[in-house]
Amino acid sequence: MPPPAGPARSTHRHRETPPRPASTATRTPAANVVRSSNDSDRPGAGRATAVVVAVDRDDTAVLVTLSIREIAPTVPVTVAIRESANLRAARRAGADSVVLSSETAGRMLGLAVATPTGAELVDELLTPETVPSLTERQVRAEEIGCAPHGLPDPVVAVVRNGQLLRAGASEAGVLEAADRLVQVRHLVG
Template identity: 40%
Template sequence: MIHFPAVRRGPLRALSVRLGAALGLVLLIVTVVYVDRDGYRDVNEDGLTLLDSFYYSVVSLSTTGYGDITPITRGARLINVLVVTPARVLFLIILVGTTLEVLTEQYRTSLRLTRWRRTVKDHVIICGYGTKGRSAISALLETGYDKQRIIVVERGSAAVRQATSAGLVVVEGNATRSSVLNEAHVKNAKSVIIATDSDEVSVLVTLTVRQLTAGQVRIIAAAREAENAPLLRQSGAHHVIVSSATAGRLLGVSTSAPPLIDVVEDLLTPGQGMALAMRSASRDEVGVSPRKLEALVIALVRRGKVVSLADQAATAIETGDMLVYVRDDRPSNGNTDRNADRGSDQNR
């Protein structure tokens, strides 16, 4: 099942408003009839009680009209013309309007689904909307990634509601199932981020994605334990992030060299000062040492592999190299400068 971001108030609230309006309308007519009860005649000719007023109001508003209670005075008939009859029409509008809104919402959802299936391409699939999944989405959005090109695959109902409330498209189901990933158009995806809470599930999801895409879609998986990282790579993951090992290293660094952890946090937090970025080498930079550039280059990416500046191969920039550098990301630079950088950079 595919869930789209909510664009209106919840159905229960909408239904409650309509029921409240219908009840208020009934009470209004009951009050009008009961106040003018002497202007009505009952077949029993014993006068109208409060219950009779409720009965007459409900029967009149629902257009049933048994005729056992009728207005006999000119004032009562005038009230029926000016108040009861318009209220009857409004009552029907409320009831029919609820049905029409449900049908309209179903049609709108079907139309959105058709349009979405026709246009979804080069998107990022996030398998799991836990802590890691939400953090990955936040990082994508912070770098200017379009929210409409992010699809969450999640089977927990609570997490599905959170994701849709955050404005994300969600495919509800188990990411290890081929049918669920096909609903997310995994074959047309740019990359798949696997952020489940279990390494065993991550391996199954990785194998399923590789089988469906024949290795054409980049797979980034998170592993809780370092010993499972090789298994994820053998399963088809292009990159594996070991959360426990990474957290352990940061804890160790913060103990032995506290200032270094501040530098790492600065690099990973957008808009704080420094930020990691990547861009293609320009034609003028080919043949030049990366250490001589104005930007602080820390590594090269050559034919898909990271080349450290300490390597002999990094003495000169080659055609097709990607430069990994540290840029100034402070807010004082202005949104214009950062947006311009994002056009050519692939941040973080």
Template identity: 40%
Template structure:
């Protein structure tokens, strides 16, 4: 089942809005009838007071219609035909607004689903909305990736609600099932990030994605144990992140070289100071050394391969290179830039 992000009003707010609309409609009818009160006939034949006009408006809008007050003149009948009758219909719509709102929401969801299926392409599928999945999404958004191009696949209903509350499209189901990944249009995806809570699930998801896409979609997977990383690579993952080994190395650095862990935390924490970034080489940078640039370039990506500056191939920037550099990610620095 596909869930779309939605902005929902609270029940008290929706009820207050409908109540205000009903009261406003009643007051409008009272005012129109009171202005033309001479054109109405009362059984008492003593003329219509403001209270009589209010009484007539209420019984007319509620379709009760006792008949003790009736329009007699042509103008009063014209008002009933062109104003009171449409107001009566509108009043009934307000009364049954809850049912109509449900039907409208179902129609709107169907339209959104149809439009989404026609336009979804080059998106990123996040399998798992746990800590790793949410962190991956945060990193994508920090680098300017469109939130509408992110699709979450999660079997937990609670996590799905959290994802939709964050403004993401979420599909409820297991990413190990082909039908669920097909709902996410995995063949048209740009990449699949696998952030499940177990290594065996990561392997199954990787195999399923590779089977459906024939290896045409980039697969990035997280794994807890380093011994399972080769298995994921054999299953079709292009990149494997070993979470336990990475955390262990960071713990070791925090003991043997405390300043290094501060630098790594700074690079990984958005908006705190330094951040890793990648951009295309500009025309005037081609042919120059990466060390000559104002930006602190630490590596080049050339035809999908990482080239370090210590390599001879990394001494000069070539056309089509991507520059991996360290940028100042502090808010005031971005504002100045």
């Protein structure tokens, strides 16, 4: 499968364990540069278009996030946290988004027990290379003033002024120019 078209983007992921060779991670336009959280080359984060912090301990994740914010104050930072009690610390350290990895995995396990096909579908929705998948995009000019449910690809949520609004909620109303849409893309191949 050829790599997706478009400008090269890089993501820094920090790990506490020894890093894999980066040679395989930089072959595609969506390169992952794996570095240790103790690596002296953290300034490379300043060249990244996004940073993912995924380490073995929440306190380390918070400290790495603080370091990234000093180096790259405007780069989007996503942090994996294991315990929900540390969610606020990660956000205060500068994380733009936080994934509660243990709780998310627990939900997927519970869903797989109760609804195996539903768990398979959720996994597919979370995998960008599959169809269907979840995407987020800016509202287009021709969609301004339309209801979210009137678009060809199903809208799951509207992001307005930093707030996540469920597409069916009355607060979502009609689409505005600055809105972002979370959609299920390409239900029909």
